[in-house]
Amino acid sequence: MNLPGMLHQSKQSFAEFWLARDKRERALLAAAAIVAALGLTYAVLIDPALSGRERLNKNLPELRQQVAQLQALSQEAAAYAASTAPPLTAITAESLKIGLEAKGLKPQSVTVSDGVVRVQLAAVSFAGTVNWLDEMQKTARLLVVEANIVPLDKPDTVNATLTLRQQRKD
Numbered sequence: 484m485n486l487p488g489m490l491h492q493s494k495q496s497f498a499e500f501w502l503a504r505d506k507r508e509r510a511l512l513a514a515a516a517i518v519a520a521l522g523l524t525y526a527v528l529i530d531p532a533l534s535g536r537e538r539l540n541k542n543l544p545e546l547r548q549q550v551a552q553l554q555a556l557s558q559e560a561a562a563y564a565a566s567t568a569p570p571l572t573a574i575t576a577e578s579l580k581i582g583l584e585a586k587g588l589k590p591q592s593v594t595v596s597d598g599v600v601r602v603q604l605a606a607v608s609f610a611g612t613v614n615w616l617d618e619m620q621k622t623a624r625l626l627v628v629e630a631n632i633v634p635l636d637k638p639d640t641v642n643a644t645l646t647l648r649q650q651r652k653d
Contacts, residue, residue, distance in 0.1 A: 600647040
């Protein structure tokens with residue numbers, strides 16, 4: 484059956500139902516329908532809006548406090564960025580060897596000339612090498628220019644030749 488036919492049949496059934504009621508019963512049914520419609524409108528539209536508004540008003544002071552904290556942190560970060568970095572100390576082969584040995588790495592050779600560092604490592608831990616490079620990048624601002632890393636048969640063991648350059652602040 485098609486939709487227009489079903490609507491017509493429903494309309495006809497409702498009309499028969501409505502005409503079968505006396506005037507007082509129709510008034511009571513209409514009043515009940517209005518009350519049900521108002522209750523449904525309140526439950527679906529008005530109550531969620533009012534409770535949401537109340538919840539937002541309750542959360543607003545906390546959100547404002549968080550905004551103030553974020554602004555203060557942003558200003559602090561900007562102040563740190565604007566402050567000058569400590570002057571870089573010159574890298575020496577001896578300081579690099581000490582740093583490598585502190586990470587458990589024994590270098591075959593370490594050479595330093597004009598801010599360029601060349602380190603050769605044989606049969607060392609790859610994880611230790613990466614940790615040392617990370618530390619050097621943070622503390623001495625050494626950047627990897629060239630890296631030749633060859634894995635060995637033993638897990639986490641590599642031969643590495645690294646060329647590093649100290650990053651200058653411009």
